[in-house]
Amino acid sequence: MDSNQAIDLNAALARIASDVAPMVDTERVPLGAAQGRILAEALRATHPAPPFPSSAMDGYALPAPVSADLSGTRWRISGESAAGHPWTGAARDGECIRILTGAAVPDGFTRVVLQEDTRRDGDVILISGQPDPRSNIRPVGHDVQAGEPLMPQRQRLGALEIGRLASDGVREVSVYRRPRIGVFSTGDELVDAATTGADLPYGCIYESNRATLLALLKHLPVAVTDLGNLPDDAQTTRRELDVAARSHDLLLTSGGVSVGDHDHVRNVVEALGYVAFWKLNLKPGKPLAFGRVGNSWFCGLPGNPVSTIVTWLLIARPLVLHLCGQPGSEPVRLPATLATPAEHHAGRTEYQRGCFSWRPGQPLPVVSILGDQSSNRLATFQGANCLVEIPAAVHDLPAGAPVTLLPLAGLLD
Ligand code: AMP
Ligand code: MG
Numbered sequence: 001m002d003s004n005q006a007i008d009l010n011a012a013l014a015r016i017a018s019d020v021a022p023m024v025d026t027e028r029v030p031l032g033a034a035q036g037r038i039l040a041e042a043l044r045a046t047h048p049a050p051p052f053p054s055s056a057m058d059g060y061a062l063p064a065p066v067s068a069d070l071s072g073t074r075w076r077i078s079g080e081s082a083a084g085h086p087w088t089g090a091a092r093d094g095e096c097i098r099i100l101t102g103a104a105v106p107d108g109f110t111r112v113v114l115q116e117d118t119r120r121d122g123d124v125i126l127i128s129g130q131p132d133p134r135s136n137i138r139p140v141g142h143d144v145q146a147g148e149p150l151m152p153q154r155q156r157l158g159a160l161e162i163g164r165l166a167s168d169g170v171r172e173v174s175v176y177r178r179p180r181i182g183v184f185s186t187g188d189e190l191v192d193a194a195t196t197g198a199d200l201p202y203g204c205i206y207e208s209n210r211a212t213l214l215a216l217l218k219h220l221p222v223a224v225t226d227l228g229n230l231p232d233d234a235q236t237t238r239r240e241l242d243v244a245a246r247s248h249d250l251l252l253t254s255g256g257v258s259v260g261d262h263d264h265v266r267n268v269v270e271a272l273g274y275v276a277f278w279k280l281n282l283k284p285g286k287p288l289a290f291g292r293v294g295n296s297w298f299c300g301l302p303g304n305p306v307s308t309i310v311t312w313l314l315i316a317r318p319l320v321l322h323l324c325g326q327p328g329s330e331p332v333r334l335p336a337t338l339a340t341p342a343e344h345h346a347g348r349t350e351y352q353r354g355c356f357s358w359r360p361g362q363p364l365p366v367v368s369i370l371g372d373q374s375s376n377r378l379a380t381f382q383g384a385n386c387l388v389e390i391p392a393a394v395h396d397l398p399a400g401a402p403v404t405l406l407p408l409a410g411l412l413d
Pocket of ligand 1: 185186187189190205206207208209210254255256257258260302303304305
């Protein structure tokens with residue numbers, strides 16, 4: 001691949017996937033500390049769930065076949081099985097037991113009649129009307145049998161997965177080590193709000209990309225270092241990238257990767273390692289450099305704040321998750337209909353900020369484009385819940401045109 005050639009998003013993702021090996025180092029962590037981590041082992045259920053036949057309802061357990069017509073029959077109550085307090089007696093003809101949801105159904109009891117289908121008179125119940133014809137008993141292993149797959153390797157452990165593993169009695173899991181990621185911003189014009197006085201010097205702006213990236217990375221299973229801001233100076237850039245590469249798995253920068261007189265990052269990366277590509281057929285986000293610095297991967301995002309965020313979503317986030325041990329974490333795509341016109345010049349695939357909604361009866365969600373889409377305007381993300389993908393080949397699109405949207409839900413937190 002000629003690194004000076006502009007490539008499509010898919011080619012960029014494919015190159016990253018072929019160059020970067022997902023994490024192999026693992027560590028064992030208590031289940032309670034595993035949230036957000038990526039499972040390094042395939043797990044099978046060690047217990048059947050439920051471990052005993054259990055009642056799905058509050059009612060009465062009967063030693064009667066499911067098919068039997070019980071309407072109008074009477075049964076004497078000879079005991080009770082409650083959740084956590086199983087009944088230990090034996091089933092006898094004409095006798096039932098009171099049973100509660102989640103309680104063990106003792107041997108010999110084959111059917112639970114719902115409380116609502118009975119009338120109780122002291123120690124006896126009368127089955128009224130036509131009772132629910134189902135057994136209302138959850139058999140052993142109804143959820144999962146012992147030995148069945150419980151969770152695949154490379155599963156990200158969210159709340160649902162933590163709960164499922166807890167339900168099998170899992171105490172500890174093997175997860176991939178957190179990759180160490182260092183984040184730089186670049187640019188002589190950038191000022192950290194936290195470290196400057198009240199007045200912003202003329203010609204300067206407040207730094208926001210590093211702040212955004214650090215916040216986005218907080219939610220991923222990575223160990224992040226804030227490496228500060230690099231000046232627009234080749235020597236300092238070279239020294240700092242070289243040093244940082246020794247203690248990180250990935251260096252993430254923003255700005256300084258284009259063709260400006262003071263854009264030094266790409267040349268420095270080329271000198272210290274290699275640049276696989278640095279031009280994408282994307283808008284916003286044309287200059288994006290991927291490569292290697294010493295022993296660390298390198299991803300140089302474009303400087304305009306909207307470009308930084310869009311390329312984070314499309315490329316850097318999948319790269320980070322791939323490195324973490326979870327390949328294939330690209331955003332999902334949905335078909336939608338434009339509610340507003342979209343301006344677009346043919347040439348590069350464009351990702352505009354939009355807000356979509358869906359109403360019952362509509363065949364597809366409808367999506368509005370959120371104002372002037374210039375890549376410096378963080379305002380275009382205000383109220384956005386998706387990116388709208390406009391293919392390279394098309395021109396302006398009218399309201400009503402079919403488009404593809406990429407929901408932001410789950411990608412920013
Ligand atoms: P560059 O790619 O370095 O030429 O930056 C492109 C534009 O993005 C310039 O207007 C920069 O001032 C702006 N920019 C670069 N980095 C940041 C940052 N960390 N925070 C806010 N704006 C930035
Ligand atoms: Mg710059």
